[in-house]
Amino acid sequence: MSQKTRVASSSARERIQQERAAEKAREKRRRGFVVGGTALAVLALAAGIGVLAANAGKDKPADGAAGPVSTPTGASGKDNLAIRVGAADAPSTLTVWEDFRCPICGQFENVFRDTFHQLENSGQLKIEYHLATIIDGNMGGTGSVRAANAAACAQDAGKFAQYHDVLYTNQPEETSDAFGKNSRLIELAAKVPGLSTPRFKSCVESGAHDAWVNKSAAAFRTGGFAGTPTVLLNGKPVFPKKGNENISPANLKKWVAEANKGKQPGKATAPGS
Numbered sequence: 001m002s003q004k005t006r007v008a009s010s011s012a013r014e015r016i017q018q019e020r021a022a023e024k025a026r027e028k029r030r031r032g033f034v035v036g037g038t039a040l041a042v043l044a045l046a047a048g049i050g051v052l053a054a055n056a057g058k059d060k061p062a063d064g065a066a067g068p069v070s071t072p073t074g075a076s077g078k079d080n081l082a083i084r085v086g087a088a089d090a091p092s093t094l095t096v097w098e099d100f101r102c103p104i105c106g107q108f109e110n111v112f113r114d115t116f117h118q119l120e121n122s123g124q125l126k127i128e129y130h131l132a133t134i135i136d137g138n139m140g141g142t143g144s145v146r147a148a149n150a151a152a153c154a155q156d157a158g159k160f161a162q163y164h165d166v167l168y169t170n171q172p173e174e175t176s177d178a179f180g181k182n183s184r185l186i187e188l189a190a191k192v193p194g195l196s197t198p199r200f201k202s203c204v205e206s207g208a209h210d211a212w213v214n215k216s217a218a219a220f221r222t223g224g225f226a227g228t229p230t231v232l233l234n235g236k237p238v239f240p241k242k243g244n245e246n247i248s249p250a251n252l253k254k255w256v257a258e259a260n261k262g263k264q265p266g267k268a269t270a271p272g273s
Contacts, residue, residue, distance in 0.1 A: 070208050070209050072209055073155060074155060075155070075212075076128070077128055079215065082130055083152070083155050083160055084126055084128050085126065085129065085164075086125055086127055087126055087266030087267045088266065090125050091260045091266065092126075092256050092260055093234055095128050096129050097223075098132065099148075100144060100148060100168070100179060101143045101174060102174075102229065106168045115249040119256055124260055124265055130219070130220065131152075133148060133213065139174060139175060140177070142177065143177045143179030145213055146181075146182060146204075147167055147179040148209075148216070149209045149210050150203075151164055152209035152212060152213065153203035153209065157194070157197070159192050163188075163195060167179070167188065170188055182204050182205050189201075233255055233256070238252070
């Protein structure tokens with residue numbers, strides 16, 4: 001074997017080893033969030049939150065953010081910055097600050113999705129989502145802003161919860177800015193029955209809610225939050241733990257049941273209705 005051939009062979013082996021190592025790292029990241037089926041890898045999460053918190057002030061305004069604020073239909077809460085899923089009269093409220101590009105937000109939502117919908121549909125819990133855009137500032141790009149605007153457009157169509165879930169089940173790698181392309185966000189709308197309409201497409205492409213997204217991002221920056229996701233149950237932090245108990249689907253159900261003891265459930269509604 002010639003020297004040139006040996007060098008080429010060595011380089012090929014190194015590339016294969018690097019690719020395998022990268023794939024193992026990605027798999028570890030995907031699986032690290034859940035241990036034993038439900039318990040969270042809290043130390044890994046805390047480290048991730050720390051990184052986000054250190055850079056939380058770097059998110060940049062959305063394009064068109066200086067224009068008039070167009071609030072999504074049905075937005076509520078302080079300054080109309082919350083998008084609610086679940087019965088308005090549910091006895092408990094989960095407040096979630098999130099960023100559609102945030103990988104820990106995606107892991108959190110994908111683990112807790114079924115639990116959230118069970119509690120929402122039974123009238124035990126309503127969730128008030130607030131949208132942040134810190135990954136755009138940390139990593140560059142516009143995917144956080146563009147996805148948040150698209151989610152607000154889905155809210156206009158009464159499809160926020162369904163589209164919210166689609167965004168997280170199709171979340172790109174943190175270093176990718178795939179959500180920065182309106183075409184991708186419009187493509188994903190086809191996964192939500194009844195959402196892929198000219199009105200939704202126009203809303204996404206025009207950045208109709210960019211100024212509202214920026215207002216929400218500003219509220220996050222000045223709110224004293226540690227990072228995304230920030231999760232509060234009836235105003236008290238529960239992520240990554242509540243007291244000495246780590247958050248898990250089982251514990252969340254228990255905490256909600258304790259908070260709701262003696263209270264009537266709200267009028268059950270399907271997610272996004």
